[in-house]
Amino acid sequence: MIYARIAGTGSYLPGEPVSNDDLVRRGIDTSDEWVMTRTGIRSRHLATAEVGSSDLALIASERAIEAAGCEPDEIDLVIVATSTPDYIFPSTAALLQSKLGIRNGGPAFDVQAVCSGFVYALTVAEKFIRSGSHKRALVVGAEVFSRILDWSDRGTCVLFGDGAGAVVLEASEQPGIVASALHADGSHHPILCVPGGIASGQVIGDPFLRMDGQAVFKFAVKVLGDVAHEVLDMAGAEVASVDWLIPHQANIRIIQSTAKRLGISMDKVITTVERHGNTSAASIPLALDLAVRDGRIQRGHRVVIEGVGGGFTWGAALIDF
Known part of the structure; x- marks a missing residue:
């Protein structure tokens, strides 16, 4: 039996932290108290204009590859989860593959499931590895959400940040990704979306992120609780067996409500x-890498990751680390 296990993690945040007070000094109509009490966010990182998602992904990936003890050309599958690609095409994954110097002809493609993107990408990579077709996958969540924010809308612009996180997933005789579940319901798309596009060189529609915060909150808490129970049930595992929960990092109140609903x-x-802040598809691998590197998550620990994002999409995975 072939399984897929996480062999290494990496992450990267651009520049220095930008605090809530820094945003006020930049002219945003907000305050540290307003943002903190509603979201739990104190700071975020913002990429400079010349930095794209593939640039953030490159540094996170190099760190994950180093942690896995392999070489870039040993990666035979690259999947990048992003809603903020460098270009319309080629994919950010193809650009990342090139920047890493991978020339083995393995597939490289993007997954677009917004804040659930990393869970989607990890699940897809696990299926490739378990099929026997590929041995080592690089799975990345990378975002420059600052590019799609309306900086006059304090209800959204204070929430998001830029960054990237990555894992190397390898074929193994020991279980790693124990269970996963993915879902979507497109009927909810109006409550979180960027309702614009490009045609004939012009922006058509609204190019900025728009969100109904209360509707997103209610939806997120319900589905995050449900999908965590779903993957535990699939594995015949109890909540008590979970060492760590890594939810999508959107809002501390959503995280607290989800943990309470799960009894964690x-x-x-x-x-x-x-x-x-909320780094969309990058948030879960960023948190995972931090906890691995500071020693909280160790080999033998059981971890649940879960995300929910625009689409609406949601998903979870149970991981024996």
Whole structure:
């Protein structure tokens, strides 16, 4: 039996932290108290104009590859989860493959499931590896959400940040990704979307992120609780067996409500939202890498990751680390 296990993790955040007070000094109509009490976010990182998702992904990937103890050309599958690609095409994954110097002809493609993107990408990579067709996958979540924010809308612009996280997934005789579940319901797309596009060189529609915060909150808490139970049930596992929960880092109140619904103490929840803000598809691998590198997550630990994002999409995976 072939399984897929995480062999290494990596992450990258661009520049220095930008605090809530920094945003006020930049002219945003907000305050540290307003943002903190509603979201738990104190700072975020913002990429400069010349930096794209593939640039962030490159550094995170190099760190994950180093942690896995392999060489870039040993990667035979590259999947990047992003809603903010460098170009319309080629894919950010293809650009990343080139920047890493991978020339083995393995597939490279993007997955677009917004904040659930990393869970989607990891699940897809696991299927490739378990099929026997590929041995080592690089799975990345990378975003420059600052490019799609309306900086006059304080209800959204204070929430998001830029960054990238990556894992190397390898074929193994020991279970790693124990169970996963993916879902979507497109009927909810109006509550979180960027309702614009490009045609004939012009922006058609609205190119900025728009969100109904209350509707997103209610939807997120319900589906995150449900999908975590779903993957545990698939594996015949109890909540008590989970060492760590890594939810999508969108809002501390969503995270706290989800943990309470699952009956998991916040002491067992990895949170980075205070320092990173919502980095969409990058948020889960960023939090995972932080907890691996600071020693909280260790080999033998059981981890649940879960995300929910525009689409609406949602998903979870149960991982024996």
